[in-house]
Amino acid sequence: MELFIQQLVSGVSIGAIYALLAVGYALVYSVYNFTNWAFDAFMAFGAFMAFVGISSLFMPFWLAMILSILLTILLSVGAESMAYRPLRERKAPRLFMMISAMGVNLAVVNIINLIFGGTFRKFPVESVQPIFVGNVSIGRMDLIAGLISFGVLALLWLFLYRTRWGLGIRASAIDIQTAALMGINNNAVAIIIFVITGVLSAIAGVFYGIKYAVYPMMGIVTIKAMIASIVGGLGSLPAAIVGSMLLGVLETLVSGYISSSYRDLFSFLFLIVILLFFPNGLMGKNVDEKL
Amino acid sequence: MTASNEILSLRNLTVDFGGVRAVNDVSLSLQRGEMVALIGPNGAGKTTIFNLITSAVQPTAGEILLNGKSILRKSPDQICRLGISRTFQNIRLFPQMTAYENVELGLHSTPHYSLAEAFVRTPRARQIENDTRKKALELLEMVNLQEYAHARAASLPYGLQRRLEIARAMATSPQLLLLDEPAAGMNEDECNELIELIRKIHQQMQYTIIIIEHHMAVVMELCRDSRIYVLNLGSLLAVGSPQEIQNNPDVIRAYLGERKNARDFSAS
Numbered sequence: 001m002e003l004f005i006q007q008l009v010s011g012v013s014i015g016a017i018y019a020l021l022a023v024g025y026a027l028v029y030s031v032y033n034f035t036n037w038a039f040d041a042f043m044a045f046g047a048f049m050a051f052v053g054i055s056s057l058f059m060p061f062w063l064a065m066i067l068s069i070l071l072t073i074l075l076s077v078g079a080e081s082m083a084y085r086p087l088r089e090r091k092a093p094r095l096f097m098m099i100s101a102m103g104v105n106l107a108v109v110n111i112i113n114l115i116f117g118g119t120f121r122k123f124p125v126e127s128v129q130p131i132f133v134g135n136v137s138i139g140r141m142d143l144i145a146g147l148i149s150f151g152v153l154a155l156l157w158l159f160l161y162r163t164r165w166g167l168g169i170r171a172s173a174i175d176i177q178t179a180a181l182m183g184i185n186n187n188a189v190a191i192i193i194f195v196i197t198g199v200l201s202a203i204a205g206v207f208y209g210i211k212y213a214v215y216p217m218m219g220i221v222t223i224k225a226m227i228a229s230i231v232g233g234l235g236s237l238p239a240a241i242v243g244s245m246l247l248g249v250l251e252t253l254v255s256g257y258i259s260s261s262y263r264d265l266f267s268f269l270f271l272i273v274i275l276l277f278f279p280n281g282l283m284g285k286n287v288d289e290k291l
Numbered sequence: 292m293t294a295s296n297e298i299l300s301l302r303n304l305t306v307d308f309g310g311v312r313a314v315n316d317v318s319l320s321l322q323r324g325e326m327v328a329l330i331g332p333n334g335a336g337k338t339t340i341f342n343l344i345t346s347a348v349q350p351t352a353g354e355i356l357l358n359g360k361s362i363l364r365k366s367p368d369q370i371c372r373l374g375i376s377r378t379f380q381n382i383r384l385f386p387q388m389t390a391y392e393n394v395e396l397g398l399h400s401t402p403h404y405s406l407a408e409a410f411v412r413t414p415r416a417r418q419i420e421n422d423t424r425k426k427a428l429e430l431l432e433m434v435n436l437q438e439y440a441h442a443r444a445a446s447l448p449y450g451l452q453r454r455l456e457i458a459r460a461m462a463t464s465p466q467l468l469l470l471d472e473p474a475a476g477m478n479e480d481e482c483n484e485l486i487e488l489i490r491k492i493h494q495q496m497q498y499t500i501i502i503i504e505h506h507m508a509v510v511m512e513l514c515r516d517s518r519i520y521v522l523n524l525g526s527l528l529a530v531g532s533p534q535e536i537q538n539n540p541d542v543i544r545a546y547l548g549e550r551k552n553a554r555d556f557s558a559s
Contacts, residue, residue, distance in 0.1 A: 163409045164399040164423075171396050174385045180367035181345060181377065182397045183463055 002135045007256040008249060013142040014211065015248020016149035017204050021225030022232070022240035023153065024200040027193055030173040030235055032088070034097040038079050039201055040219025041108035046072040046202030047123070047209035047218060048112055054124045061125060069202040076198030079104045080190055088190075105219075113216040120213040123206075145207035152203060153241060156196065160237070165192060224251075227271045233284025242283060246270075297359070298323045298499050299344070299467055304353035306339055306525075313339045314350070315525040323466075326493050326500040328510045330536075331522035332545060337503045338380060340522070341469050345377055346370045357467070376465035378456040380472045380503075386445035390436055390455050393444050394427045397462025427462070433495075434458045434488060450481050454488065461492065468492075470502040474509045486512050511537075521545070
């Protein structure tokens with residue numbers, strides 16, 4: 001029973017990290033209809049910047065986190081203005097946007113590789129005593145990662161559903177041209193979206209780095225975020241979060257009770273089984289009929 | 292003095308789509324507060340003219356002036372802020388959003404308060420939010436949709452969606468309102484309600500309105516004191532009062548061969 005609860009908490013915390021990533025993909029996809037393949041490079045970049053902040057600049061953890069977020073925002077908005085916006089303004093097909101994103105990904109990952117080398121690094125945080133609730137031990141970092149991730153997701157929800165900027169973004173996600181005719185500045189929407197993307201990827205990168213390791217290819221984990229958003233139902237943010245939680249818990253339970261080497265096997269199996277019975281994902285909706 | 296009252300001027304507009312000349316040397320001038328109609332057979336270039344005015348399409352040649360200033364190559368949101376708003380031939384609401392949200396979006400086209408203020412909920416931000424809510428409900432009331440404020444736009448019946456689109460277009464506080472076939476698919480009763488609605492907003496809000504419409508009865512009624520522009524194959528065929536247009540031999544010829552339209556003319 002203790003093991004089960006421990007795995008559950010750990011699963012929710014890794015699920016929260018998947019949720020940050022899944023939401024980041026969903027946000028870009030919902031407005032621009034292309035998968036931002038550069039996202040996993042942003043994540044690695046965020047992790048490395050926090051790593052440098054702590055190990056070379058001797059910053060405290062929270063300061064390194066802020067540094068990482070700010071630099072990743074710069075990278076994300078930079079990629080938007082240099083790699084995506086010019087294509088968008090020339091009305092390029094979305095396939096080209098995706099290829100452009102892959103280019104950004106390759107460039108960023110390889111520059112990181114060039115500077116830092118491809119080795120796995122342990123994220124420089126002191127290991128702290130887990131918290132004991134009865135006989136259940138809960139990792140402090142799991143707790144912090146989970147709380148911060150949920151906090152960020154809640155803020156994002158408030159932003160999207162309770163402010164006029166959020167209204168503009170939601171309108172752009174439905175019909176970007178009509179939104180522009182209602183006075184929504186498309187370029188401002190793009191900058192807001194890529195700022196959010198930067199924040200999400202940096203936080204996810206740091207916590208994932210703490211949980212496992214920091215290395216240039218660490219962004220490969222975003223494949224899990226893709227699975228999570230498909231399981232939940234593509235294009236919907238709440239669905240992406242639910243899918244992420246399920247996947248996180250499933251993975252840690254498999255690691256705990258079966259073997260961690262079968263973890264990914266079960267993740268993909270989970271995806272196939274869900275799609276067999278729910279072709280639109282668990283919470284996926286059929287597109288509304290018009291008129 | 293008349294020149295200063297001119298709100299919109301299209302000067303010798305020409306648009307080529309590849310080898311097709313969609314609009315050919317069209318000129319048009321509107322005084323502030325006028326309501327005119329743009330009619331013509333399908334494919335005459337009517338909607339292209341709207342797309343030109345909203346900068347969705349750039350002309351091959353010619354000039355568009357709003358209040359005496361060129362609006363060529365403006366972005367759509369700039370066009371919106373300059374005071375031009377439109378509805379669409381095939382409704383383009385935000386279907387997953389509520390009627391209220393559709394209107395609210397347009398009300399935000401002018402920036403008022405910062406993000407920090409929004410999160411901290413300063414009194415100013417709250418005041419503006421209240422004003423916005425009030426204005427949105429007023430607009431919905433104006434088109435008789437107040438009881439549907441929180442219904443999703445997609446769930447509204449067709450006729451109400453058309454009205455919601457008009458309310459949404461009004462939300463951006465336009466000077467110039469472009470209505471693209473607002474009566475499409477409506478029966479006679481609905482058409483009459485629509486005529487009343489358009490008259491009401493024209494008088495109350497003092498908009499300048501251009502209306503594209505195939506229902507001749509609606510056009511003749513709305514423009515009985517002003518002008519109708521007739522487009523055919525991209526060129527301006529005739530301009531005149533409803534009476535003049537109905538008796539213009541060129542116009543009758545353009546519509547001829549389609550007995551249905553000929554009957555529409557005589558019926559009105």
